[in-house]
Amino acid sequence: MIVTDPLSADIRSHGLKVTAPRLAVMRALEYAPHSAAEQLFASVRDELPGTSLQAVYGVLGALADAGLIRRIQPAGSPARYERRVDDNHHHLICSGCGAVQDVDCVVGEAPCLTPSDNAGFAVHTAEVTFWGLCVDCQAAESLETPSSATSARP
């Protein structure tokens, strides 16, 4: 099975063996970016019923170390993974439901990516996370609070 399947080739070129769980995880991430390990596990299971959760963690660790996927760890929620890598983009995370959206950084405009005083650190990454409420959570919140300040569960 040394076919020229682009996904397999990509994995192999990063020094990793091509296995069914790895292909399944990569495919699952293609259709559901920003998924957590547990969700990916569910997806992979549909395709490969014998797969263990630990295998998924192993796959994610290997792929992330190899640079094939990127791991994002928003505060207060399990780690998420995405295939968009090597293109400087950031994230918009809903503090209500945890939904994640990609935000493209305007190319050539990255002044914040250089700290004013790096304190001697050799900076290799600048991570920008925008926290807010997604459309759904805004709607839910305005329902809970009809006019202004109400609510307060008995």
Next chain:
Amino acid sequence: MIVTDPLSADIRSHGLKVTAPRLAVMRALEYAPHSAAEQLFASVRDELPGTSLQAVYGVLGALADAGLIRRIQPAGSPARYERRVDDNHHHLICSGCGAVQDVDCVVGEAPCLTPSDNAGFAVHTAEVTFWGLCVDCQAAESLETPSSATSARP
């Protein structure tokens, strides 16, 4: 004890009761910003031997909810806390040892703090984290790798 101690007043003005553990945590954070719960617990214990770790978590939760302290949760390390709040600054974190440094954002220059496309989100916070190697970890790394690529534990 309704003295005009500024720290107590600050806590009280945020709607919280003033207690010994809270004062101790605030003081510990003053001298060791970016501390994790465990370190703060150790500090507080020196002062108040009967304090439990859960009390520290409770205090940190209450203070953070009240906006008296800020919680930062770097990927792969326990949550850290700091008293610098309401002044837009960011962090420089060492990917080697986890050391945290404050980075002041140049005032008036915050173009990255507005995402190019907010996808309908009501953004309330922009968090910028710079990842790099601190001076010590750079030194340690150059020792492990004398000239160029060596090492590889047997």
Next chain:
DNA sequence: CGAGTTGTCTTGAATGATTCAAGACAATCG
């Protein structure tokens, strides 16, 4: 194409940070 080597997966258990719950206690209000 088949055997060996190396890396990956399975199963089972452990870890670490954090949170939950019930009751004892103490800070503030009047």
Next chain:
DNA sequence: CGATTGTCTTGAATCATTCAAGACAACTCG
């Protein structure tokens, strides 16, 4: 000072993630 409400103590549980040992499969080379 007494009542009320919020906070702390003790003890246990949760969640995401990692570790370990062995079974197994992918790639390498003859």
